[in-house]
Amino acid sequence: MTIHAEIETPSRAKRLKAVSSAAHERVDNGVMAAAPFASRQAYERFLRFQYRLHRRVETLYADAALQPLLPDLAARSRLAALEQDFADLGLVLPQADLGPALETPEALGWLYVVEGSNMGAAFLAKEAVKLGFSDEFGARHLAGHPDGRGLHWRRFTAALDAVELTPAEDARVESAATAAFDHVEKLIGEEFA
Numbered sequence: 001m002t003i004h005a006e007i008e009t010p011s012r013a014k015r016l017k018a019v020s021s022a023a024h025e026r027v028d029n030g031v032m033a034a035a036p037f038a039s040r041q042a043y044e045r046f047l048r049f050q051y052r053l054h055r056r057v058e059t060l061y062a063d064a065a066l067q068p069l070l071p072d073l074a075a076r077s078r079l080a081a082l083e084q085d086f087a088d089l090g091l092v093l094p095q096a097d098l099g100p101a102l103e104t105p106e107a108l109g110w111l112y113v114v115e116g117s118n119m120g121a122a123f124l125a126k127e128a129v130k131l132g133f134s135d136e137f138g139a140r141h142l143a144g145h146p147d148g149r150g151l152h153w154r155r156f157t158a159a160l161d162a163v164e165l166t167p168a169e170d171a172r173v174e175s176a177a178t179a180a181f182d183h184v185e186k187l188i189g190e191e192f193a
């Protein structure tokens with residue numbers, strides 16, 4: 001029974017990956033086309049893109065109602081590390097508003113996208129070294145968790161999968177992940193124009 005259920009019903013995280021894989025490819029291509037590690041100026045644009053995204057979702061990382069659902073959520077925020085990266089480079093933080101609080105299904109969709117981005121950050125962190133930046137200077141927000149990126153991600157997806165939602169709410173999670181990737185694409189377009 002259990003095995004059949006798993007085959008017929010992929011986990012929420014797997015479904016989110018499937019529905020957003022085309023959007024992820026567009027984002028990946030968009031970032032790579034902008035060559036964010038080709039020069040310091042390009043990296044500064046990349047930092048602004050990241051800062052605006054992480055400011056937008058900071059409200060969710062700090063949301064008291066979400067903490068019991070996603071253990072260590074507040075500690076997952078990379079905003080403080082980003083602020084430190086700006087300080088390392090002697091840059092002024094851009095004006096970027098905090099995003100709105102969201103209901104649980106929408107919050108889960110947005111958090112899936114931003115937490116997942118830390119997986120791709122493994123590659124980006126290696127590239128940043130070429131500019132002299134590391135998880136101790138200038139590229140702190142790209143650092144992996146001390147326990148390893150993979151384990152940190154699996155803890156998140158396990159908690160995400162365990163949240164009890166109705167099918168209608170699950171559809172809202174997927175729409176929100178799509179909206180989040182659309183927002184990421186918009187930010188990339190604006191910062192790397």
Ligand code: HEM
Pocket residue numbers: 013014016017024027028029031032112113114115116117118119120121123184
């Ligand atoms: C050049 C930029 C990027 C590259 C090269 C990249 C690469 C990757 C790679 C290799 C993975 C899979 C890691 C694994 O499963 O072991 C991944 C996962 C993921 N990335 Fe990216 N990524 C990039 C940018 C982004 C951005 C900007 C976002 C969103 C803000 C994002 C969202 C995600 C998500 C949600 C996942 C998890 C997919 C899953 O459910 O397994 N990525 N990325």
